[in-house]
C-alpha cells in the first residue's frame with residue numbers, strides 16, 4: 001500500500017486536508033501559529049464554548065462528578081448530571097424523552113443501527129451530512145437520495161416505495177445554511193408511510209425546534225451549545241428502543257458528566273435568548289452588506305453563509321489570502337461538497353462586530 005503516492009495525488013488535486021493548530025480558546029478572535037485572526041469558521045455560533053458562566057459550570061461539574069464518566073451508560077457511567085441534562089433537553093424540545101450520545105456522528109449512526117430491522121426504504125436529501133449517509137450505509141439499509149429540498153423529487157420517489165419508510169434531512173444544511181421544509185416533509189411522510197428524521201446540528205440553539213408528532217429529532221451540543229455530545233429526542237418507546245438496540249449508544253463510554261453540567265448552563269443561556277437575538281442581527285447585517293457589495297452569496301438566513309467559488313485551487317487560494325489578512329475562513333472542497341461547488345464557508349457568531357464583518361466582506365470582494 002503506497003500511502004505516499006496517494007497523498008501526493010491528493011496534494012496535486014488540491015484536496016489534501018491539513019490542520020491548523022489553535023493556541024487559544026475557541027472564540028471570535030483566536031491565535032493560530034502565533035497569528036491573531038478573526039474566526040469566521042467556527043460552529044460556536046453563540047460564543048458559549050468560552051463563556052464564563054459555562055466554564056464555571058464545567059468546573060463545578062468536575063468538583064461534583066469528577067472528570068471521566070468511567071463506563072458506558074448501561075454499566076455505571078450514567079450519572080445524575082447526564083440524567084438532568086436529558087430531562088432539560090426533553091423539556092426544551094417539548095418531547096417526552098431524550099437520549100445523550102457522545103457525538104452527533106455516533107447519534108446518527110446509533111439511530112440507523114437501531115432501526116436496521118424496522119425499515120424497508122429510506123429517502124435522504126442529496127445534501128445531507130456525511131454522518132447520515134454513513135449511518136444509513138453502515139446499517140445495511142437501502143439508501144436513495146432526492147434532489148436537495150425538492151418536494152416534487154421526494155414525492156415522486158416516495159410514491160414508488162412500499163412498506164415502512166424513513167425520510168431523512170438536515171434541518172439547517174451544514175454546507176449551505178438553508179433550511180429544510182419540515183412541515184412539507186412531514187406531510188409527505190404521513191402520506192407515504194414514512195417516519196421523518198431530522199438532524200438539527202446547525203439549528204439547535206439558533207432556531208426554535210420544529211418537531212412534528214412521532215418524528216425523530218437529533219441535535220448536537222458541540223456547535224451552538226458550545227460543549228460536546230448530541231441527543232436524540234422522541235417519545236418514550238422510541239427512546240427506550242434506542243437504549244436496547246443502538247450499538248453506538250450501548251458500546252461506548254458516556255461523555256464526561258462535567259460536560260453535561262456545563263451544557264445545562266448553555267441551555268439556560270440559550271433559553272434566555274440574548275445571544276440568539278444578537279446572532280440573528282449579525283446574520284441580517286452580513287446579508288445586507290454582502291448584497292450592497294453585490295457578492296454572489298447563497299440564499300441562507302442561518303449562521304452558515306457559503307460563497308460558491310468553483311474549483312478547489314481557487315477556493316484554497318482565497319482562503320489562504322484571507323488568512324494572511326487576518327480572517328480565518330474555511331475552503332470546503334469535495335468530497336464534503338459536490339465537485340464544482342467548492343466554496344468559502346463563512347460562519348457568523350454572536351460576538352462578531354459589524355466592523356469585522358464589513359472588513360471580511362471587503363477583502364472577499366477584492367479577492368474575487
Ligand SMILES: Cc1ncc(COP(=O)(O)O)c(C=O)c1O
Pocket residue numbers: 102103104105106108129131170174199201202220221222229230
Ligand atoms: C449536520 C451534522 N450532523 C452531524 C454532525 C456530527 O456532529 P458531531 O460533530 O457532534 O459528531 C455534524 C458535524 O459536523 C453536522 O454538521
